[in-house]
Structures are given as structure tokens and as C-alpha cells.
Amino acid sequence: MDAFFAAVxxxxxxxxxxKPVIVGGLGGRGVVSTASYxxxxxGVHSAMPMAQARRLCPNAAFLSGRFEAYRQNSxxxxxxxxxxxxLVQPLSLDEAFVDLEAGPYGPALAEADHATGERLVTALGExxxxxxxxxTGLTGSVGAAxxxxxxxxxxxxxxxxxxxxxxxxxxxxxxGPMPVRALxxxxxxxxxxxxxxxxxxxxxxxxxxxxxxxxLLGRAHGAGIFQMSIGxxxxxxxxxxxAKSVSVEDTFEVDLADRDRVxxxxxxxxxxxxxxxxxxxRSGRTVVLKVRRFDFSTLTRSETLxxxxxxxxxxxxxxxxxxxxxxxxxxxxxxxxxxxxLADYTQEDLFAQALREEAAEHAEEAEAEAxxxxxxxxxxxxWHPGQDVEHAEFGPGWVQGSGVGRVTVRFETPxxxxxxxxxxxxxxxxxxxxxxxxxxxxxxxxxx
DNA sequence: TCTGGGGTCCTAGGACCC
DNA sequence: TCTGGGGTCCTAGGACCC
Numbered sequence: 001m002d003a004f005f006a007a008v009x010x011x012x013x014x015x016x017x018x019k020p021v022i023v024g025g026l027g028g029r030g031v032v033s034t035a036s037y038x039x040x041x042x043g044v045h046s047a048m049p050m051a052q053a054r055r056l057c058p059n060a061a062f063l064s065g066r067f068e069a070y071r072q073n074s075x076x077x078x079x080x081x082x083x084x085x086x087l088v089q090p091l092s093l094d095e096a097f098v099d100l101e102a103g104p105y106g107p108a109l110a111e112a113d114h115a116t117g118e119r120l121v122t123a124l125g126e127x128x129x130x131x132x133x134x135x136t137g138l139t140g141s142v143g144a145a146x147x148x149x150x151x152x153x154x155x156x157x158x159x160x161x162x163x164x165x166x167x168x169x170x171x172x173x174x175x176g177p178m179p180v181r182a183l184x185x186x187x188x189x190x191x192x193x194x195x196x197x198x199x200x201x202x203x204x205x206x207x208x209x210x211x212x213x214x215x216l217l218g219r220a221h222g223a224g225i226f227q228m229s230i231g232x233x234x235x236x237x238x239x240x241x242x243a244k245s246v247s248v249e250d251t252f253e254v255d256l257a258d259r260d261r262v263x264x265x266x267x268x269x270x271x272x273x274x275x276x277x278x279x280x281x282r283s284g285r286t287v288v289l290k291v292r293r294f295d296f297s298t299l300t301r302s303e304t305l306x307x308x309x310x311x312x313x314x315x316x317x318x319x320x321x322x323x324x325x326x327x328x329x330x331x332x333x334x335x336x337x338x339x340x341x342l343a344d345y346t347q348e349d350l351f352a353q354a355l356r357e358e359a360a361e362h363a364e365e366a367e368a369e370a371x372x373x374x375x376x377x378x379x380x381x382x383w384h385p386g387q388d389v390e391h392a393e394f395g396p397g398w399v400q401g402s403g404v405g406r407v408t409v410r411f412e413t414p415x416x417x418x419x420x421x422x423x424x425x426x427x428x429x430x431x432x433x434x435x436x437x438x439x440x441x442x443x444x445x446x447x448x
Numbered sequence: 449t450c451t452g453g454g455g456t457c458c459t460a461g462g463a464c465c466c
Numbered sequence: 467t468c469t470g471g472g473g474t475c476c477t478a479g480g481a482c483c484c
Contacts, residue, residue, distance in 0.1 A: 024452080031452050033484095046484080052449045092455095092484045187482050220458060221481090249453060286476085296451070302477060336453085 001077065001132075001140045002160035004094035006036035008069050009061075009386060011137045011439045013398055015410060015418040020044070020060035022053055026385060029251050029333075033065060037160060063386030069436035070094075073136050080131050084124065087237045095155075097148055099237035100124065118165060125163045137414070137439045149233035150174070152184060171231025176203035183228050190217060190225075205229035242342070246280065247288070248273045249336030255294050256332045263323055269337040270319040274312045277339055283310040284339035289322040292334035301326060308343040315339065380426060381433075383407045388437070392430040394422060396437065402426060415441040 001007065005023040010016045020039035024032040030050040042057035054062070074093040081088045081096055085103025090096040101109055105124060109117055125142035132140045139161040143154025146168045153174065158164040166174055175182075180202060181191050193216055199205055205213065206229040213229075214222030227233065248269050256262050266289065277284060288302040301322040309315065319337045383389075383402040389409055390396050397411035400421060407426050412419025414437055424431050 027452095029451075033452080047451085049449055049451055052451095055449080095484075185482070189481060218459070243455080245455070247454065251452060298479085300478060304476065334452085338454095 001094035001138060003034055003036050003040075004138070005034035005065055005070055006039070007138050008066075008073055008439070009063055010036060012066075012069060012414045012437065013061075013386075013410070014412050014414070014416060016061050020057050021063065022050075022057065022060045023063050023065050023386075024050055024053075026050065026062055026064050028253055035060075061385075064384045066386060066388065066436055069388075072436060073138065073439060076135050077132055077138075077140065080128060080135065084128065087239060089237045090240055097151065097237045102237075114167075118167065122163065122165060125165075129161075129163065135440060146171075147233035148235050148237065149184070149228055150231070153178075153182065156182075172203075172206070175229065175231055176201065176206070178202050180205060183225065185221070185224060185228075190221070193217065202229050242344075243280065243282075244342060245288075245338055245340040246273060246277050246282070246284070246342070247290075247336055247338030248276065249290060249334060251292070251334045252332070255330075256328070256335075259328060262328055262332055262335065263320055265335050266319050266323040266337060267316050269335055270316040271312060273337045273339060274310060274315050277315075277342075278310050281345050282342045283308040283345060284315075284343070285309075285341035286339065287315055287318040287322065288336075288338040288340060289319055289326070290334070290336035290338065291323075291326050291328075291332055293328075294331040294333055296333065298334075299326065302340075304341065308341070310345075383426065388434045390432050390434040391422075391424075396434060407431070413437055414439045 006021045009021050009023060010019075018038065019036075020042065021036040022032055022039050022044060023034045024030050028051070032044060032046055032048045032050060032053050034046060035044040035048075035053070039053075039057050039060050042060075044053045044057050044060070050062070053060070070093050074090075077094075078088060078090060078096060081098050084105070085098050085100055087099035087102040088096050089098075100106065100121065105120065108120060112120055121144045125144055129140055129142060132138060141155050141158035141160060142163040143151045143156070143158050143166075144163070145151040145154050145166040150166045150171055154164040154166045178201065180186050180194050180199060183202065183205075186194070194200070194205070197208075197212075197216055199208055205225060210223060210226040213226045216222060217225060250265070250269060252265075256265065270287075285308045286302055286304045288300055290298065290300050292298045303318050303322060305314070305318070315337075323335075383399045385399055385401055387399040388396070389399055391409065391411070394409075394411045396413050397409045397419065400408040400410050402408065405426055406423050407428075408421055408423045409431070410419050410421050
């Protein structure tokens with residue numbers, strides 16, 4: 001999907017269409033998650049500190065994310081992919097591999113000659129893109145090729161709103177001139193190592209040979225990069241696997257200096273982590289504490305238990321013990337708690353499992369409530385820019401901003417024209433948080 | 449300008465075992 | 467007396483991806 005989070009916001013909020021939109025953490029230490037193409041023209045991109053994005057593009061709409069809406073639309077798109085093949089491997093909410101040969105068009109693809117096969121793949125890709133547009137109003141890009149590596153590279157070339165097919169046999173010709181950074185698995189550190197060895201393009205990697213790359217990058221990485229450099233990639237498309245770890249972390253607006261405060265935060269994080277673990281119906285054996293200090297240095301401490309557990313007391317206690325052992329001199333910027341070595345629940349009966357699945361559906365609300373419990377006196381509602389709301393008189397809208405006891409709301413929906421703005425007291429009882437609306441008007445609905 | 453949150457995979461050393 | 471070889475598990479750190 002193209003600029004997925006920002007595109008969902010523009011589709012949901014007519015007044016933002018054609019304007020720079022930046023989705024990400026809005027606090028002092030936030031980073032950009034997604035910038036719309038309009039914002040990218042100002043130099044804003046993913047992972048950039050939000051403070052820098054504000055300087056580059058001060059007139060953009062700055063929104064915190066609405067994951068409910070992103071998940072809704074992701075599910076629609078993933079459903080369309082599954083019509084093409086049961087072998088769908090999502091990489092994130094907005095990206096997936098599809099093995100076309102394993103699906104209903106597989107036999108036709110196998111029989112087709114070169115030219116016919118390409119026409120069929122192109123038609124399937126364009127039909128898919130049209131279906132995505134019809135069902136969500138969003139644009140996606142398709143990369144088609146004979147391997148995951150080349151399909152990924154093709155999809156990057158296709159963005160935004162396009163389709164690129166790389167013909168079998170053309171792999172090395174396409175890859176050769178590209179910078180090494182274009183290969184998945186080569187990040188800033190590996191790029192530096194290769195640059196110091198005089199290797200700047202993929203063709204140079206291929207020429208260097210496997211032995212030299214293993215020498216530079218280690219056994220597994222070197223061998224993998226060499227295979228890719230000569231256009232070989234036989235990794236299969238594997239449908240969604242179970243998670244191998246669950247973790248929760250928080251960066252604080254101001255570094256924590258106080259030991260007791262650190263311990264309290266660790267306990268709260270561990271409790272949140274356990275809620276997510278239980279909601280997923282899993283238990284784990286290894287508890288991991290993560291600490292990022294004032295200077296951004298990061299350490300982890302872990303303890304492996306004798307058997308897997310989802311017991312809050314055990315996991316919170318373990319995390320706390322680990323936290324008691326770390327030096328917090330200078331202050332703590334981030335704390336995290338994770339559980340790894342996950343196991344499925346098998347000793348439980350079906351009744352208990354059904355209860356838990358029901359609990360899982362309410363896990364997010366439970367987490368939100370738990371957060372509120374931490375500050376009962378602060379009954380003042382928090383309004384986030386971008387958040388969906390409903391007003392008793394004016395109907396559905398979204399929070400444009402809030403401050404000094406006021407909240408500004410724009411009243412518009414995905415299927416209305418650009419809406420008007422009104423301002424309310426933050427505790428106005430007529431104003432309530434609401435669910436994300438679908439981007440396409442539901443069948444049979446008529447208002448608007 | 450000052451760096452999120454959720455993950456995966458790999459490496460390396462030490463303990464331990466046969 | 468002067469110290470094998472291989473495997474697994476645990477811990478810590480780091481690179482990378484979206």
C-alpha cells in the first residue's frame with residue numbers, strides 16, 4: 001500500500017486530501033511513522049524525528065495513529081490477496097507476499113508460454129489494484145517476479161500506484177547497477193562495511209564473490225547477500241506464523257532518575273505485556289528487560305524460567321528483579337518488558353480457552369482502562385489529533401487539536417465533502433470518542 | 449535535528465554434558 | 467599432567483525491517 005497510514009487518514013478526512021499529512025508520535029520524542037507524498041516533497045520521511053518534520057513542513061496535519069482503522073483496511077486488502085492464493089505472507093499491515101503458483105491461477109501460469117504468462121500476471125495485478133481501490137479507496141502497488149527478492153524490488157519501483165513486472169532472466173541486469181543498500185538486509189552498518197571494502201553496487205558484490213562477503217559480513221549474512229547479488233532467492237512464501245516473542249516498551253517524555261519510579265514503570269509494562277500475552281493465548285519462558293539510558297545506550301537483561309508461564313505475578317516479579325540489578329545513573333529514557341520462548345497453551349480445556357478468546361477481544365479496552373486507573377484524579381479526557389469522535393448534535397468528526405481546556409473538531413466523514421470546524425470544552429458531555437468509520441460507505445446506508 | 453514501537457535473525461562466549 | 471570434539475542452552479548485544 002502507498003503511504004498507507006497517511007493515505008487512510010486522507011481517505012477518512014476529506015479536508016486533508018491533497019495536503020501534507022504526517023502520522024507518528026506527537027510527543028517531544030516522537031518519530032514519523034508515515035508521511036503522505038505531499039509531505040515527502042518537503043523532505044519528510046519515515047523514522048525522522050517529529051521535531052525535524054515540523055520544521056520542514058510546519059503546515060502539515062500532524063496525527064497520532066488510528067490502528068483500528070489501519071487494521072480494518074489491512075484486512076480488506078489481505079482478503080483480496082487470499083483470493084489470489086492461499087499462500088499469503090503478510091510482512092506488516094500494508095505489505096504481503098503472494099505465491100500465485102499456489103493459487104487458482106497456478107495451473108494457467110504453469111501452462112502459459114512466456115508472453116502469455118506475463119500478460120496473465122499483469123492482468124491479475126491490475127485487477128487486484130482496481131479491487132483495492134474499489135473496496136478501500138486506497139492505492140496499492142504491485143511487484144511481480146520470480147522470487148520474493150525481485151518482487152520486493154519490483155514493488156518499490158512500482159510505487160506509488162503502479163505495477164512493475166521483472167521478467168525471469170532479467171534479475172542480474174536489474175540488480176547490477178543498484179546501490180548495495182537496495183538489497184533487503186543491507187542497512188547503514190553493512191553499507192559502511194561494504195563501502196570501506198570498495199563495494200558500492202550489487203554488481204560489485206557479485207564480482208567480489210561469496211568468500212569475500214562471508215569474510216566481511218559473517219557466515220549467514222555474507223552467504224545470503226551473495227546469493228541475492230547474483231539474483232538467486234529460493235525462500236518460499238510462508239503464511240503467517242505464530243509470534244516468537246511479545247514485548248511492550250515506552251519512551252518517557254523526560255528521563256526517569258528515580259529508582260522507585262523506574263520499578264513502578266517496569267511493573268506496569270510487565271502487566272501490559274502479560275495482558276497481550278494472555279490475549280494471544282500464549283505463555284513464555286524467558287522474561288526480558290530493556291533499558292535505554294539517557295545517552296541512548298541500550299542494554300537488555302533476561303531470565304529464563306523453568307517452564308512457560310502467563311502468570312502476572314511471576315512475570316512482573318521477574319521483570320522487577322531484573323530492573324533492581326541495573327545501573328540507572330544519569331537517567332533512563334526507555335523501559336521495555338518482553339516475553340520470549342513462547343509456548344502455546346495446551347494444558348487448558350476448551351471452556352477455559354473459549355473464555356480467554358472472548359477476553360482477547362476486549363484486551364485493548366482493558367488496556368486503555370488500566371491506563372486510566374493509573375491517574376484516577378485526572379478524569380479529564382485526553383483528545384489525540386486525528387482521533388474519531390461523535391457529537392450528539394453535529395455527528396461524526398475527528399479531533400483537529402486540543403489545549404487550554406478546549407478541543408477542536410472537524411465534522412466530516414469518509415463519504416462527505418470537507419467539513420466545518422467547531423470548538424468545545426474538553427469535558428463537553430455531548431462529545432464522545434467513537435469507532436473508526438469504514439472508508440467506503442456501508443451498503444444500504446443513506447445519510448450524508 | 450536528536451533519534452518510536454513491535455518484531456526477527458545472527459553471533460559469540462560460557463556452562464554443561466557426553 | 468597440560469588440557470578433544472561436538473552439541474545444546476543461556477545470556478547479551480547488534481543489525482535490520484516495517
